[in-house]
Amino acid sequence: MAKEYPIIETRRLLLREVTIADANDMLTYLSDKDVVSPMGLAPFQTEKDVGDEIRWYNSIYEEGTGIRWGITLKDSGRVIGSCGFLNRLTKHYRAEIGYELSKDYWGKGIASEALEAVVMYGYQHFQLERIEALIEPANLSSQKLVEKLGFKREGCLRHYEFTCGKFDDLYMYSIIKKDFTLI
Template identity: 35%
Template sequence: MNFKNLETNRLLLRSISKNDSLDIFNYLSKDEVTKYLGKTSLKCENEAKILIDKILKASSEDNGMRWGIVLKENNKLIGLAGYNSIDFKNKKCNLGYDIDSTYWHNGYGMEAVSEIIRYAFYDLNLHRIEAEVVIGNNPSSNLLIKLGFKKEGILRQSIFKEGVFLDVEIFSLIQE
């Protein structure tokens, strides 16, 4: 699958590279950012490089696709968003996104995810987008609901993080 850069009013969604490792480390090392993710905070920049390798490998194998969320005004990478997994046979994907807490409450998540949804439905011809949100991550749940996602239920003890099992809500959006 060919990777395509996407653009919104304020954002460039582009492929990531090892050159982004410091920006990714800087925000994924913050506990407030990773609190509701299925991973712990990064401890060093090399962990960001390993994450980048995993993302690029998934993309090259058509199993996933993640964009760097970059502010047009200053070319600053402020997050990642995309599909954690893609199932072309069943025409569905699993959506994921994370943004540096410095940039929360500016509508960047809504702007990036809206464009990624559009791309999934109209460019990749997918039919269903799923998203899992750790219970308690109300800003993420609210973002999905504003975008038209429906809550389908709870996956009990679905994520094991730092010695604790966490429940997640499952949301979906169907192309109508």
């Protein structure tokens, strides 16, 4: 029997499972170089590319190694980004958090609202002790976002990933449960 996909509701947002029906909305932001390049991805070209991404979301959920919610505005229901956990290690009570948001919604506090809710969910429902965020050094807005929530930069992981034909350095940020003041 399939697990029921959790839904998170915030003041303005509904974080929910994405489906193939959301592929066109998702292609809008996943085809934007400015949105996907900090994730180490090339812009998506087709709804089939988005379908592969949705299947990955489903696989990490079924395997228990992560969960990815579609970020939707309550008033429209359209998916405008995603946020969730990957590389979850239950034995060590930790997971990595990831997120992206359509450029049309940058600077409106939406990413912060979604990220805060997902971090809280991780502590309350997954019993996480540590949540990590890996961020490219040039992605200053993402660094400011996690720092605002209390994440601390721990250092630079040199040539940590090979994406789009190059090695990327990534800053390691983390927050541990006792430092998250919103619980």
